[in-house]
Amino acid sequence: MSKRDFLAITDLTRDEILRLFDLSGRMKAGAYRETPLAGKTLAMIFAKSSTRTRVSFEVGTYQLGGQALFLSSRDIQIGRGEPIPDTARVLSRYVDGIMIRTFDHGEVEQLARHATVPVINGLTDLSHPCQVLADLFTVREALGGWEGKRIAWVGDGNNMANSWIEAAEVLGFELRLACPEGYEPNRRIFDRAKAAGACVSIAEVPEEAIEGVQVVNTDVWASMGQEEEAEARRNAFRGYTVDAELMKLADPKAIFLHCLPAHRGEEVATEVIDGPQSRVWDEAENRLHVQKALLATLMG
Ligand code: CP
Ligand code: NVA
Numbered sequence: 001m002s003k004r005d006f007l008a009i010t011d012l013t014r015d016e017i018l019r020l021f022d023l024s025g026r027m028k029a030g031a032y033r034e035t036p037l038a039g040k041t042l043a044m045i046f047a048k049s050s051t052r053t054r055v056s057f058e059v060g061t062y063q064l065g066g067q068a069l070f071l072s073s074r075d076i077q078i079g080r081g082e083p084i085p086d087t088a089r090v091l092s093r094y095v096d097g098i099m100i101r102t103f104d105h106g107e108v109e110q111l112a113r114h115a116t117v118p119v120i121n122g123l124t125d126l127s128h129p130c131q132v133l134a135d136l137f138t139v140r141e142a143l144g145g146w147e148g149k150r151i152a153w154v155g156d157g158n159n160m161a162n163s164w165i166e167a168a169e170v171l172g173f174e175l176r177l178a179c180p181e182g183y184e185p186n187r188r189i190f191d192r193a194k195a196a197g198a199c200v201s202i203a204e205v206p207e208e209a210i211e212g213v214q215v216v217n218t219d220v221w222a223s224m225g226q227e228e229e230a231e232a233r234r235n236a237f238r239g240y241t242v243d244a245e246l247m248k249l250a251d252p253k254a255i256f257l258h259c260l261p262a263h264r265g266e267e268v269a270t271e272v273i274d275g276p277q278s279r280v281w282d283e284a285e286n287r288l289h290v291q292k293a294l295l296a297t298l299m300g
Contacts, residue, residue: 004298005112005119007105009129009166017170021137023293024286035065036300040096042066044122047073047102048224052260053122053130056287057099057295064292064300069095073102088114097299103225118298125159125225126186131259132163133294134286136171139215141286142255142279146173151215152250153177154206155240155267156233157185160219160259168200169193175200178209180236206240210249216277217257218242218267234266243269247277255279 005011012020026032042061046054054070061068073079078087088111091098097118100108105126112119121129139146150173153161157179165185168175169192177185177200184190184202193200203209210216221237222230242256256268256278264270273280 003116003118006129006294006298007108007112007119007121008127009132009163009170011129012170014170014172017133017136020133020290020293020297021140023296024137024289027292028286028289034296036296037061037064037066037096040066040299041094042068042097042099042295042299043071043091043095044068045071045073045076045078045098045100045102046122047078047100048123050101050122052284052287053099053101056291057122060288060292060295064296066096066295066299084110085114087111088119089116092116097295120294120298123159125223127163127166127189128159128259129163129166130287130291130294131160132167134290135164135217135257135259135283136167137286137290138257138279138283139255141282143214143253146171148173149215150174150176150213151217152206152209152213153179153217154209154242154246155179155218155237156183156221156223157202158219158223160217161185162189164217165189165193165198165200169196169198172199176203176209176213177201178203178206178240180240183233183236206242206246207249210246212249212251214251214254215257216242216247216250216254219259220261220263221267237267241265241267241269242272244271244275247272257283260284 058068092115099120099122101122105124221233258280
């Protein structure tokens with residue numbers, strides 16, 4: 001059987017996502033005791049910082065009976081210019097799967113093309129599919145599913161927004177984004193989703209996107225690698241803070257999600273992220289359960 005990679009939400013079908021979530025649910029409930037990764041190793045390459053992704057993949061691999069290797073791209077030879085294809089070929093001789101977090105999405109695709117073991121996207125400048133899987137699982141847990149639901153994305157049209165658009169394409173819920181001009185999501189991903197019949201739209205102001213939605217999502221205004229733009233972005237995103245006032249426009253039972261880390265007082269007000277509608281800690285926990293299901297599926 002040929003290996004499967006997970007580079008984008010669109011690499012999975014709707015049925016595969018549902019099966020993955022059933023397994024994640026069993027794992028979260030403690031009803032799964034198997035060790036499909038016994039004797040196996042996951043290499044984790046990080047060119048950017050991480051708390052959740054690193055720890056959840058490392059702990060998850062261990063809980064499934066395997067071991068995870070943390071490889072900072074500064075310390076392995078990639079940092080000195082060893083080509084990605086050579087790294088892919090060599091790692092494939094040692095390990096059973098590779099998770100990578102880096103800047104250029106093309107590098108992850110190149111790694112996947114040349115590796116003979118599954119490759120998992122742990123975040124690029126283009127997308128963050130592992131996080132959005134955990135977010136979808138959190139929506140299912142809190143609201144029973146996403147069918148017929150309206151979901152809002154308020155803020156930067158970044159990697160997270162792009163993966164949410166792909167999720168709307170695969171799963172068919174309504175996604176309403178509100179992004180300032182010049183900070184829209186990836187055009188190719190957006191157009192492809194539209195062409196595939198996805199119900200995705202970009203509103204001019206957050207108030208319009210958030211009206212009556214059941215899920216409100218946001219993320220930092222300056223992602224990793226954009227630190228020098230932070231000041232300009234703070235100006236561009238004025239009026240995009242998800243605060244109690246804005247949350248009032250959503251469905252009264254709406255939940256708030258944020259992939260974390262968060263900047264309180266910028267993209268989200270303290271009263272919202274630390275308030276009763278927030279599900280951010282469940283969301284962070286669910287990274288572990290969903291990725292374990294993913295690892296068991298791809299590497300087990
Ligand atoms: N949400 C997320 O991916 O967090 P880390 O950057 O801490 O991995
Ligand atoms: N958009 C953020 C997500 C962090 C998990 C970033 O790329 O920095």
